[in-house]
Amino acid sequence: MTSLKTMKKSTRTSFLTYAMVVVAFVIVQSLRVFKDGGVGAVLEGQLIPICAYITVALALNLVVGVSGELSLGHAGFMSIGAFMGCAMASALQDSVTLAPLRLAISMIFGAVLAGLFGFLIGIPVLRLNGDYLAIVTLAFGEIIKSIITNVYLGVDKDGLQFSFLTDRNQLAEGGIALIKGPMGVNNSARISTFVAGFILVMITLIVVFNLVNSRAGRAIMAARDNRIAAESVGISVTKYKMMAFVTSAALAGAAGTLYGCSQVTFTATKFDFNTSILILVFVVLGGLGNMWGTVIAAAALTILPEALREFADYRMLVYAIVLILVMLATNNPTIQSGLSRLIQRLKAGKGGEEQ
């Protein structure tokens, strides 16, 4: 542990976060493989969504915590990734038979498209200060939801067919309807796996940590802390805010593909304003700019509603109370100083034993 102590603080934090995710993965995966009944039916069904939500929460933390802009539309980026990625996966079903490779291609496709949309909204919005980004991203999420609800996309041997509002696609025999308007997407095969989810979370962590601890990351944080000072040392604030926003949107898109390809069927209403807020709650609860906190918060709050099923009608009430209590506990100075005193006492006790 001495080497851990001598490390730079940022290096140590990222190292511990990687370790935490790997250990959690190894434990869950070995339970699934070696134990009868695995991790239980409830958790089993939530594993891939947990990975997807961790990824999108980390992505949002890059915008809210590191770049200091409030985005309320990350479910929209997830939605783009989910629909376009799953459409890609269905379209490639015959040409790419290897499922992991098909998933990887679909994720990259979903990420690129979501990143592109991030770039397009970023152009007008990132030039503004303050709450405007929040309002425009909120509107963006709703627009994406409305558009996708009305899109009909199919593919047959003659190529892609697209229609809007009503289904006018004339698919030849053997053609596949990729997106069916309000009916959403029906996946012919659920190709997302827990391992793929774990890899995506690790890639996201590596991207976020390495970005934050580099020249570009410092510029992003400089723009957050003091726009005028950042410009005065020659940093183009808009460019670096855009960099954070597009990276975040692309990662959210990949998370959307992962999520979409794990479901038999899903519709655009899954990715509504509530989902955006839920992701923001993960970030705020985990701590702005705090990546390991975000991972824990996203995992815990995704499992919680499922674990609370026995409370039936009072489920969301209990969920809300838990949220309030955790927020109070993590933000109340009295409780925090009490906790840190306790930790110090424990440390002192330990030190005494060692001597």
Place this chain on the structure above:
Amino acid sequence: MSRLPKEPVKLVPVPSTNKIPERDIGQSPILECRHLGIDFGGLAAVKDFNMAIGRTEIAGLIGPNGAGKTTVFNLLTKVYQPTRGSILIDGQETSRMNTVQVNRAGIARTFQNIRLFDKLSVEDNVKIGLHNQIRYPMWDGILRLPSYWKKEKLAHESAMELLSIFGMEDLAGHQAGSLPYGAQRRLEIVRALATNPSLLLLDEPAAGMNPSETADLMENIVKIRDTFHIAILLIEHDMNLVMGICEGICVLNFGQIIAKGTPDEIKNNPVVIEAYLGKGNKGNKGNKKGGK
């Protein structure tokens, strides 16, 4: 450490009516303002501001509170776009430039109300200053390619070297916002220097410092000029500092230049004394003159 020239410098005119120190006359002035002005809602905050600064000159901009000194800095760095007139950096017109481009053209500044990146470490603050000096693409950072390690090492070394100007290497790991006031002011100067400027603008560098800190700062400003061979323009209320190290001084009152010249010329200028002490206060005037 080399000292200021013992004899008072002589100011000589550049092709316009502006003057710069005689030793810099072979080269174009690093900064020249011609008829610079800005209006805020009909009020002329700065009008007809003319000034030139030589390549190695330490210049001062003084004046009573609200005279428009910081506004001039904000015009020079394009925080405000001037309403009238032109600013030439090294003979180059800047009317189409923004703050970022002005910095790349060679002007770096500090702020009257300190603007550090409070939550970041001292070292990171300086590295942010090095942003355009040590460059590598975003992907090299994310993928940790060899150029990342090479450039980061270089950035660390340069940051430490710059911090050593003020003997602040030991503070490198501290959070910038937690530093004492004087150290924050010094860090701002280091961060500005990291952008490799040819003109450094210091907005009240000695504000809040005690006399011994101010004396150190005076030495350091001269040292910075001598080591980096750059020009420095400073706003300051501490007359010991201004008269001690500035070679050319501009006095601003109500947005207009009321006097320009060497420290000796400024000290004896009745218009300046009137601006600072008020009209008809003959006793005070006499005291000030006698005090020298």
